[in-house]
Amino acid sequence: MDNKIAFITGATAGIGKASAELFAKNGYNIIITGRRKERLDEFSQYLKSTYAIDVLVLNFDVRNLNEVETVISSIPDHWKRINVLLNNAGLAAGLNTIQEGNVNDWERMIDTNIKGLIYMTRNIAPIMINNGYGHIINIGSIAGKEVYANGNVYCATKHAVDALSKGMRIDLLSHNIKVTAINPGMVETEFSIVRFNGDEERAKNVYKGLQPLLPEDIAETVYWVATRPPHVNINDIVIMPTVQANATTTLRK
Numbered sequence: 001m002d003n004k005i006a007f008i009t010g011a012t013a014g015i016g017k018a019s020a021e022l023f024a025k026n027g028y029n030i031i032i033t034g035r036r037k038e039r040l041d042e043f044s045q046y047l048k049s050t051y052a053i054d055v056l057v058l059n060f061d062v063r064n065l066n067e068v069e070t071v072i073s074s075i076p077d078h079w080k081r082i083n084v085l086l087n088n089a090g091l092a093a094g095l096n097t098i099q100e101g102n103v104n105d106w107e108r109m110i111d112t113n114i115k116g117l118i119y120m121t122r123n124i125a126p127i128m129i130n131n132g133y134g135h136i137i138n139i140g141s142i143a144g145k146e147v148y149a150n151g152n153v154y155c156a157t158k159h160a161v162d163a164l165s166k167g168m169r170i171d172l173l174s175h176n177i178k179v180t181a182i183n184p185g186m187v188e189t190e191f192s193i194v195r196f197n198g199d200e201e202r203a204k205n206v207y208k209g210l211q212p213l214l215p216e217d218i219a220e221t222v223y224w225v226a227t228r229p230p231h232v233n234i235n236d237i238v239i240m241p242t243v244q245a246n247a248t249t250t251l252r253k
């Protein structure tokens, strides 16, 4: 098995799924993860038959440290030559003021976006250190660079990803492990449907009258940063729809 390996968290939808497909198309073997097993199995079959690459399905919840440790420690040795870890699994839950927000939503975002990302990194970084190479790519957000009304806790989790990416880069410097943060503006995925608890109409309105980014746009960016020469690292990227100037300023028809 000589192909490079990309490990992608949250590959059942959106940015993670599009990234997995692009790596597969370019001959990488792929480790795909997520909680929805049926989607993972179906996607795995599709990737294997379409791109003649190998796929390892790991079905777990990034919020559960026990599951993360058990699953990562059970990865077969030949799958441990991980070139890229894409820390993508994440979500927004709700959009409300700090005085009225739902504490369960906040905990879900903190547990997934911050704790999930550090559990994954804590368990994969030693494998990369042992290999002597690796690249960790964290999906942050424009919400990690700016704060918008009612975004309080989601923005805080993505500011944490921003800080963690900078910290990881320092800690892993001497181990030949690159760290990149990619911070998108609006991307049309299942993100807003999840944020608004399944309310598809409300989710559609987020993108009404404008052309948002597509998950494939972020996948291309992920793949581009992952394929720079060994002496080049892309530290940080903010990528926006052309009609979105910042977190709160958009041009709608």
Ligand code: NDP
Pocket (backbone or CB within 6 Å): 009, 010, 011, 012, 013, 014, 015, 016, 033, 034, 035, 036, 060, 061, 062, 063, 088, 089, 090, 091, 092, 112, 116, 139, 140, 141, 142, 183, 184, 185, 186, 187, 188, 189, 190, 191, 192, 194, 215
């Ligand atoms: P989607 O909802 O389409 O995909 C989210 C993915 O994360 C799914 O595969 C989901 O899998 C996985 N996931 C969520 N929670 C968990 C969990 N607890 N354990 C394991 N996997 C989990 O959203 P996007 O593709 O848009 O989001 C991907 C990342 O991009 C997130 O970190 C998000 O914050 C970020 N982002 C999104 C933007 C946007 O506008 N869409 C903009 C900026 C950043 P499953 O449900 O099967 O577990």
Ligand code: 8X3
Pocket (backbone or CB within 6 Å): 092, 140, 141, 142, 143, 151, 154, 184, 185, 186, 247
């Ligand atoms: C998603 C981008 O600004 O809709 O992270 O929260 S935003």
